[in-house]
Amino acid sequence: MGIDLGQAIKINRLKSNMTQSELASGIISVSYLSKIENGTAEPPKEVIELLGEKLQINLLDSEELITAQTIIRWFHLLLQSNVDESIRLYNRIKNNLSSVIDKKMLSLIEIHKLYYNVLISDMEEAEKLIFSLQKSSKRFTETEMYYYFKFVGNYHYEKLEYKRALDNYQQAEKYTKSDLFHQSEEIHHLYYLISSAASKSRQPHLSLIYSIKALEYYQSNYDLKKCAECHILMGISYQRVKDSQNAKKSYNYAINIADKLGNIELLKLCYQNIGSLSSEAKEHTDAIIFYLKSYELRKEDIIPRRIVPVSSLMKEYYKLGDIINAKLWLELGLDLIKALPPTKSVHIYEFKVFQYLINGTTGTNTSFDIFMLHEVLPFLERKQLFYEKAFYLKHLALYYRDNRKYKLSSYYFEEAYQTLEAMSDI
Amino acid sequence: MKKALLAFFLITFLFLTGGLISTASMTLNQYDVLVLNDEEPDPWS
Numbered sequence: 001m002g003i004d005l006g007q008a009i010k011i012n013r014l015k016s017n018m019t020q021s022e023l024a025s026g027i028i029s030v031s032y033l034s035k036i037e038n039g040t041a042e043p044p045k046e047v048i049e050l051l052g053e054k055l056q057i058n059l060l061d062s063e064e065l066i067t068a069q070t071i072i073r074w075f076h077l078l079l080q081s082n083v084d085e086s087i088r089l090y091n092r093i094k095n096n097l098s099s100v101i102d103k104k105m106l107s108l109i110e111i112h113k114l115y116y117n118v119l120i121s122d123m124e125e126a127e128k129l130i131f132s133l134q135k136s137s138k139r140f141t142e143t144e145m146y147y148y149f150k151f152v153g154n155y156h157y158e159k160l161e162y163k164r165a166l167d168n169y170q171q172a173e174k175y176t177k178s179d180l181f182h183q184s185e186e187i188h189h190l191y192y193l194i195s196s197a198a199s200k201s202r203q204p205h206l207s208l209i210y211s212i213k214a215l216e217y218y219q220s221n222y223d224l225k226k227c228a229e230c231h232i233l234m235g236i237s238y239q240r241v242k243d244s245q246n247a248k249k250s251y252n253y254a255i256n257i258a259d260k261l262g263n264i265e266l267l268k269l270c271y272q273n274i275g276s277l278s279s280e281a282k283e284h285t286d287a288i289i290f291y292l293k294s295y296e297l298r299k300e301d302i303i304p305r306r307i308v309p310v311s312s313l314m315k316e317y318y319k320l321g322d323i324i325n326a327k328l329w330l331e332l333g334l335d336l337i338k339a340l341p342p343t344k345s346v347h348i349y350e351f352k353v354f355q356y357l358i359n360g361t362t363g364t365n366t367s368f369d370i371f372m373l374h375e376v377l378p379f380l381e382r383k384q385l386f387y388e389k390a391f392y393l394k395h396l397a398l399y400y401r402d403n404r405k406y407k408l409s410s411y412y413f414e415e416a417y418q419t420l421e422a423m424s425d426i
Numbered sequence: 427m428k429k430a431l432l433a434f435f436l437i438t439f440l441f442l443t444g445g446l447i448s449t450a451s452m453t454l455n456q457y458d459v460l461v462l463n464d465e466e467p468d469p470w471s
Contacts, residue, residue: 081470119470157469196469229467236464269465276463312463350462388462 005048005059005070006039012055013037023054039069042089071105075181078115079189090116104141111144115151118158126155142178149175150190153197160346162200163384169194188217192226195233202387202423204237211237228257228266232273239277247277268297272309279316287316303336304345310336311347314354323358330358342379346388349376353395372396390419 013023024033027050028043035041043051052059074093077086093109111133117126130152137148153168172190180186195210215230235250251274258266275290295309314329333351342348353376355361356368366374372392380389397412 154470193469196466199466232467236466239464265471266467269467272463272465279463308462308465315463347462391462 005043006037008057008059009033009051009055010037012057016055018055023051027051027054042070042073045088068102068105071109072181075108075112078112078119079182079186081119083119086116087120107136107140107144108147111147111151114148115154118151118154121158123155123158130155142175143180146172146175146178146180148172150193153193157193157197157200160343160383160385162197163386166194166197166201166203169197184217185221188214191217192230192233195230199233199236201384202240204240207233208237208241224257224261225263225266228254228261228263231257232266232269235273235277239273239280244277244281248274251277264297268294268301268305271297272312275309275312275316279312279319284316284320288313291316303340304347307333307336307340307345307347307351311350314351318354318358326354326358330354342375346380346383346385349379349392352376353392356399357395368399369396372399386419386423390416390423393419 009023013020020033020037021030024030028036028047032041032043033051036043036047048059070089071093074086074089077089097106097109110129114126114129114133117123117129133148137145140148149168149172153165153172155165156162156168157165169190173194176187176190191210192214195207195214198204198207198210211230211233215227215234218224218226218230231250231254235247235254238244238247238250251270254266255270255274257263258270271290271294275287275294278284278290279287291309291312295306295313298306298309310329310333314326314333317323317326317329330351333347334355337345337348337351340348352371372395376392377389377396380386380392393412393416397409397416400406400409400412
């Protein structure tokens with residue numbers, strides 16, 4: 001195995017008879033140089049270049065610089081979902097892959113590449129990797145199995161296939177006793193992912209158990225942002241098991257942290273979820289206020305995020321019988337989803353369904369039932385979004401009822417019931 | 427007589443179907459608020 005960057009700097013500094021303060025002078029602090037030499041700090045490219053110039057060597061092109069330590073650092077950046085830094089380090093690793101002698105590391109790099117592609121939204125490449133990794137998975141060690149299942153789970157989560165994501169995370173959980181990098185952080189991150197996927201698959205009890213486990217770890221490590229995210233997940237779960245008091249408490253904890261950190265992303269989520277909680281308590285005015293707050297903070301966001309409060313506001317006004325305002329938010333929603341492929345968000349179908357409910361038309365030549373049967377329901381079935389499927393089945397049943405097709409109506413009501421019933425068996 | 431019997435069955439059928447549908451609709455309505463309004467944090471944020 002080659003020597004690492006810190007060692008290379010130290011050896012060349014000593015060769016040039018330089019002290020740490022002489023080399024660091026005018027570039028970085030002595031303590032930072034010391035950290036680099038000890039391998040506890042990863043300096044940016046510019047610093048490496050300047051140190052190399054002073055030592056009269058090219059530190060950047062040296063093929064010997066990729067070591068297990070560099071690779072483990074990349075794994076850690078991925079664990080923290082640090083996109084920019086993980087791209088930078090991956091490019092370094094990729095260009096010097098031939099210097100990695102450790103076969104075990106090569107296999108782990110390949111497995112981590114799966115999540116790397118999910119993180120940079122290259123889903124096509126991620127899919128190809130799953131296919132090739134699947135072939136060699138029989139020879140995987142327990143450590144490799146852990147990462148493989150976790151990252152396959154991440155791939156499915158990103159594709160809105162939450163039930164499949166959850167299944168894979170639970171598979172990964174079986175290997176948490178194997179040797180993992182950053183063991184404790186890694187395991188609790190998996191718990192957090194299990195909680196998220198369970199929440200998305202409408203399994204509030206499971207989500208609650210795992211978010212509490214993750215929260216304990218993040219609290220003891222003072223990771224406030226993650227603590228707030230766990231509180232939000234707990235709030236959603238409490239709300240779904242009809243414990244609105246604890247739900248409110250959890251959201252308030254999250255808001256306090258978001259305020260302290262000045263974290264807008266967390267605030268958006270808090271407002272959105274408190275809006276949902278108020279809506280459930282039939283406090284419609286409060287619900288609208290919170291949804292509006294959530295909307296105001298998202299004006300510069302990407303469309304899939306912007307349409308969440310737009311959809312909630314449309315539905316809230318519709319529920320109140322305020323068709324003028326419902327129409328206003330519907331139009332905005334329909335405008336926003338124009339440039340969005342249907343696979344990007346479940347809200348896209350929601351606007352089309354409400355277009356029918358509010359305007360009495362689907363906006364195309366297709367009738368409402370054909371649109372539901374040919375597009376919406378197969379999409380939800382593919383993604384295993386059963387809760388949402390029950391919701392749309394109900395609207396299809398109501399459509400048939402309004403058109404006096406009672407036999408079809410009762411058939412789809414039964415389907416909706418059965419879908420919900422099957423979910424409670426999960 | 428036949429007509430009266432037919433009308434009776436038709437009314438009973440409509441009554442039962444209508445009742446069934448409106449009960450199902452009301453029960454399912456309570457789930458609506460939880461559909462797609464709450465939002466989990468992005469796990470890779």
